[in-house]
Amino acid sequence: MKRTLVLFVMLFLPLGAQASEEVYVFNWSQYIDPAVLELFEKETGIKVKYSTFESNEALFAKLKILKKDGYDVAFPSTYFVERMRRLGMLKPLDHNKLPNMKNLNPDLLNKPYDPDNAYSIPYMWGSSAIGVNAKAVDPASITSWNDLWNPAYKGKVLLMDDVRDVFAMSLRSLGYSGNDTNHEHLKEAYEKLLKLKPSVKVFNSDSPKQPFLNNEVVIGQIWGGEVYQANEENPNIMYIYPKEGATFWVDNMVIPASTRNIDYAHAFIDFMCRPDVAKMNCEYVGYATANVEAQKMLDEKTRNHKAVYPDKVDIDRGEFQADVGETIIIYEKYWEMLKTQ
Amino acid sequence: MKRIFQSAYLFFIYLFLYIPILILVVYSFNTSRFSTNWQGFTLNWYRVLFTDGPLMEAFANSLIIALSSSTIATVLGTLGAFAFYRYRFLGRQIMYSFVYILMMSPDIVMGISLLLFFITLGLSVGAVTLLLAHVTFCLPFVMVTVYARISGFDRNIIDVAKDLGASELQMFRHVMLPMLMPGIIAGWLLSFTLSLDDVIVSFFTTGPSFEILPLKIYSMVRLGIKPEINALSAVMFLVSLFTVTIAHFIIAKENR
Amino acid sequence: MVRKSRFRNFAIGSPMLWIAIFVVVPYIIVVLFSFLTRDPEGIVRWEFTLANYREIISPVFLRVCKNSFILALGTTAITLLTAYPFAYILTRIDENIRRFLLLLMIIPFWTSSLIRTYALIILLKANGILNTLLLSLGLIDEPLSILYTETAVFIGLVYTLLPFMILPLYASLQKLDRSFIEAARDLGATSRHVFFHIVLPLTLPGIIAGSTMVFLPALGLFYIPDLLGGARSMLIGNFIKNQFLTTGHWPLGSAACVILTLLMFMLLLWYFISTRKAHSGGMETVR
Numbered sequence: 078m079k080r081t082l083v084l085f086v087m088l089f090l091p092l093g094a095q096a097s098e099e100v101y102v103f104n105w106s107q108y109i110d111p112a113v114l115e116l117f118e119k120e121t122g123i124k125v126k127y128s129t130f131e132s133n134e135a136l137f138a139k140l141k142i143l144k145k146d147g148y149d150v151a152f153p154s155t156y157f158v159e160r161m162r163r164l165g166m167l168k169p170l171d172h173n174k175l176p177n178m179k180n181l182n183p184d185l186l187n188k189p190y191d192p193d194n195a196y197s198i199p200y201m202w203g204s205s206a207i208g209v210n211a212k213a214v215d216p217a218s219i220t221s222w223n224d225l226w227n228p229a230y231k232g233k234v235l236l237m238d239d240v241r242d243v244f245a246m247s248l249r250s251l252g253y254s255g256n257d258t259n260h261e262h263l264k265e266a267y268e269k270l271l272k273l274k275p276s277v278k279v280f281n282s283d284s285p286k287q288p289f290l291n292n293e294v295v296i297g298q299i300w301g302g303e304v305y306q307a308n309e310e311n312p313n314i315m316y317i318y319p320k321e322g323a324t325f326w327v328d329n330m331v332i333p334a335s336t337r338n339i340d341y342a343h344a345f346i347d348f349m350c351r352p353d354v355a356k357m358n359c360e361y362v363g364y365a366t367a368n369v370e371a372q373k374m375l376d377e378k379t380r381n382h383k384a385v386y387p388d389k390v391d392i393d394r395g396e397f398q399a400d401v402g403e404t405i406i407i408y409e410k411y412w413e414m415l416k417t418q
Numbered sequence: 419m420k421r422i423f424q425s426a427y428l429f430f431i432y433l434f435l436y437i438p439i440l441i442l443v444v445y446s447f448n449t450s451r452f453s454t455n456w457q458g459f460t461l462n463w464y465r466v467l468f469t470d471g472p473l474m475e476a477f478a479n480s481l482i483i484a485l486s487s488s489t490i491a492t493v494l495g496t497l498g499a500f501a502f503y504r505y506r507f508l509g510r511q512i513m514y515s516f517v518y519i520l521m522m523s524p525d526i527v528m529g530i531s532l533l534l535f536f537i538t539l540g541l542s543v544g545a546v547t548l549l550l551a552h553v554t555f556c557l558p559f560v561m562v563t564v565y566a567r568i569s570g571f572d573r574n575i576i577d578v579a580k581d582l583g584a585s586e587l588q589m590f591r592h593v594m595l596p597m598l599m600p601g602i603i604a605g606w607l608l609s610f611t612l613s614l615d616d617v618i619v620s621f622f623t624t625g626p627s628f629e630i631l632p633l634k635i636y637s638m639v640r641l642g643i644k645p646e647i648n649a650l651s652a653v654m655f656l657v658s659l660f661t662v663t664i665a666h667f668i669i670a671k672e673n674r
Numbered sequence: 675m676v677r678k679s680r681f682r683n684f685a686i687g688s689p690m691l692w693i694a695i696f697v698v699v700p701y702i703i704v705v706l707f708s709f710l711t712r713d714p715e716g717i718v719r720w721e722f723t724l725a726n727y728r729e730i731i732s733p734v735f736l737r738v739c740k741n742s743f744i745l746a747l748g749t750t751a752i753t754l755l756t757a758y759p760f761a762y763i764l765t766r767i768d769e770n771i772r773r774f775l776l777l778l779m780i781i782p783f784w785t786s787s788l789i790r791t792y793a794l795i796i797l798l799k800a801n802g803i804l805n806t807l808l809l810s811l812g813l814i815d816e817p818l819s820i821l822y823t824e825t826a827v828f829i830g831l832v833y834t835l836l837p838f839m840i841l842p843l844y845a846s847l848q849k850l851d852r853s854f855i856e857a858a859r860d861l862g863a864t865s866r867h868v869f870f871h872i873v874l875p876l877t878l879p880g881i882i883a884g885s886t887m888v889f890l891p892a893l894g895l896f897y898i899p900d901l902l903g904g905a906r907s908m909l910i911g912n913f914i915k916n917q918f919l920t921t922g923h924w925p926l927g928s929a930a931c932v933i934l935t936l937l938m939f940m941l942l943l944w945y946f947i948s949t950r951k952a953h954s955g956g957m958e959t960v961r
Contacts, residue, residue: 101626106637107644111470127472128626129637131617134919139622141717142533146542148626164715238905240920279822279904283639290455291799293821306642310450310457362641403714409921410734416908417737424763428775431760434833435782438793441803442785445796455801498689507686515939516697518886522938523701524894526915527931530924531700554696557689559838559887566883567845570876587681600848604841608887611783611837635786643792651785658781666774673770 099124100341103148110361133157147335149342156400158197159190167196168332174343177350180370197329199367206323208299211313222250222319231276235297238280240412249321258404267411301384302364316384322394446648463649480631487552488609495560503568517558529622543625551623552613560605567601707928726929742910746892749831753839761843822904830902839884846880
């Protein structure tokens, strides 16, 4: 009995001990090259504690409850920055401490979700558009979101399992904004989706490339980065930017209000904006970097892969996700109705 | 004939349980980084695995939490099942219904309400709060399993022990515990399994200083589960299998 | 009469205190939330309301509940039918090997359930192992579509929850006194008779334990049904998660949770009343 007790104490003692020179990073798993973290530790002497989350929503809920002793740097996507900023969950950034900001892509700065980047710094970005399996569907025949409604693809369509992504697609196909808050427009989008529902084989936003690679679906929504990965084994999976415009997202670095050390947080963010570091991360993760200097250093094949780095015209046609405020409740109501039909 | 039929049935159940594990052992040698399709043979993921410090640390943390929480839950749960069976006390029925509520609570609700509770108490989230949470959600599974074992017993056994002058503690230790052992072991195994696999409750009740394996695995989904996780699962599976087999032969030898 | 001993106080006190602190108190928070108003700028506003309950009782929510209950009931039935013979055969085996087989049963479950579910996808998908095997054996001409059907969902759920049925059944079957069975056989009882009138009633505690441990968690599970079933419908787990995470409407999510608890208690009550009748009938025959 005593021995068990001693063993327990021994097991838990090291957990209580903490070095003070640490920066706490909250991110998706595998979203930073481990070598970058080692380099940061070597150069600054600050140890990185890397924790992971599995969805923006879960990140938001946790940061909302944590008031202190939380994380120094977190990586929320597009409109979560807006929501967190509005609710006072973020610390303003001191741009003087972030000289490497100059390397960032101006197209991704000063966006509506965070004017002047007072609270966030873009890290990686991408889009969601139409994926097709060229063996079953002629890619040239697909130009619009409306093509998903083609009865020929009945039972072979994939939609994301995310209320905002799916409604953005339907709203765009009707000619509205993907961030629309007009209740009438939402109803129209819902009714249109209801017609698509019987064609849908699977809702998946964890890894939409898998049903494509497994020949379970031939057309549907997908992320550019997923197509890039899928092409490593099946070049027939094509990525098409619809004429109504794709949806764009940006993952950003922010400093949560529960930060332990705001100076370390700035040091870490600035380090991540260094071109050589951004290049390492970009090559490791396979998503598009927000760092233009790093982008220039990439090999030609990656730099020119349209699924990862779209043409300017496709960017301009597309739309960045924005917070819809309280209308999210209406979205969710329609989503529940759609799913239970 | 009957024996053959029985053996065949066991064989098919084990086959059902082991096929997915065999698949992932095989796929841990797959060269493709993202795919569920076979691309070629490599040992690379095992090399990557053993050099991935944070992943190994998270794995060690998971084991520590699973071992300690299932042990604590088993002690508490066995006492609880015994108390529900043997004693009448105030609030007994209500407490028992909370065992069911707990088992049914969606993870997200349990995670958020526990986090709110810990924050209100002024605790900072980390290993300790994680342990408290894991003991909590394991507890009902031990209680119900042990209670199922205990409730079929003849109450006379207790009376006989008491008549022979045993105290409550002696009766529990020398009469009940040995008889309850299969239930206790079953409860411990279930707790260990649950704790090792929990994601949502853990996400909310642990802090930045204490990362565990399931959180790492689930948050990989967006960028694709790395094959080194298959390698880790394969290693862990083979180590468990090896340990259990060795233990089996040692015990069998001693009994002979 | 039970004497009040220090052990008695400890045996009652420690687990009950734990439940009171870590189960009852957080649950009170949930109940409290279900009567409060959502605050768009924070979490909740301290204004009492019944609106959440009015909102939750809707055809959509009832459909969601129905989906989940059917799925959980089906899973419980299949796991019970699969696990009972398994546990029964196991108890007939020599003790040394039995322990080994029991551990062998649980080892696969120490692998992350997500990873195991992915492995099931590899097995079941259109160009997967099962289809390739069946095609090459000439048993089928076209790939079976199993993935993203209800069959796949049940396979996944049964696979995940099987030990929660096997272990309590094993624990309660293992103490079954063989002399009862032999006595009944000597008196000329048929196998069927022995099973339904002796074995089944005696192992009822194990069956109840296993069924609750499969049924209750299955109600809230959604990850496995989503991955294997294609997420075309919504389960209670999704519904509650979305209230907490997508819309941030914690009071509504809490109300859904409270309603779920009430539904479960009604079901359990009905179950206990109906089985108590059946059970007492069964025991009388034995005696």
